[in-house]
Amino acid sequence: MGPANVRLNPIGAAACFAFGLCMVIYIFGFPDWFQKEQKISLKELLSVSIALVERGGNRVRDIREGNTLAEKSKGKTKEGADEVLTEGDMESHRAIVYGFAKTFPGLQVISEESDIRPVSFKLIDNVNSKNDEVDKLIKNDMSVPFNKVTVWVDPLDATQEYKGYKTLEVIEGRADAYVHTTRIKKWDICAGNAILSAFHGKMTTLEGAFIDYSSRREVVNNNGLLATLFDHYKYLEQHIAKPMEHNKEKR
Structure with a gap:
């Protein structure tokens, strides 16, 4: 019996290689050198923060003027003081936290309040990432990795001392x-x-x-x-x- 000729099908070989590569990535993830680190501009973050604080403050003012604060207690602190939750808290929280989420997807934001109500980003107004005063005062920008930034939010409610x-x-x-x-x-x-x-x-x-x-x-x-x-x-x-x-x- 003569020697058999084995011919490698290039399409099949490519498919096998691609499948093997996908399995490696699935199990071990992308190597560090392959991933591009996502960064955030601190000037843009500051500008957006100012805009969102103003937006949250406007929500609180509207609720105050409409006398719809809907104040209720979340419980007491260890020192015995009431922890109060108002509709102003929640509206300010939503304006700020969802605004950050839409503008900077993936940014870590920690808020005093939590909201399980589903939200559609289509209903959230875009935020201007430019602020003339910030541009005037800060000439040099700096970009840092997303995972190095944490934003803490204390929504305005005007029910207690600040x-x-x-x-x-x-x-x-x-x-x-x-x-x-x-x-x-x-x-x-x-x-x-x-x-x-x-x-x-x-x-x-x-x-x-x-x-x-x-x-x-x-x-x-x-x-x-x-x-x-x-x-x-x-x-x-x-x-x-x-x-x-x-x-x-x-x-």
Whole structure:
């Protein structure tokens, strides 16, 4: 019997290779060098944030003027204070969170409120990603990976005091420090923290650690906070750490 000739079908070979490649990608995912890292412009993010905050504020104002706040309690904090939810909360939440979702798909946004109501992005107005004042004040833009950015949202409701107000008192020199000794939600302090940092001030826990806003799983800062514009660690040591240690010794 003579030798058999084997001829490789190029179409079949290509199909087998493609199938094998698909299986490898399905099991192991795309290699890092194959994936293009998605980035976001910080100037555009700031401009969109300003536009969405204004949109959320307008929703709250309309509800206030229409006397349709529909206030109800979500429960109580560990300190015994009522946690209030209003229609203004939800409308502001929807305006801001869904606006971010439409403008920057995939951006991590953490809001005080949650909404299980389905939403159609067709019903959400587009957001202008350009702001003249931002362009005037910030000449150089910076783009960072999406996975390095987390946006925290505390919808406006005007039912209680604003935590950011206390930080502004420090920035404007009407208070030496803002001290909070109990647990506090990060969406209540992140905006004030950002503004304080821009003025070279500091906000830390009462243990002196900077507050981490990167985690979606931990939305509560359990270790109190100290916000100052000057002499932060000196103030922390003299007025916070030593009295706390003294109280522990007395127990």
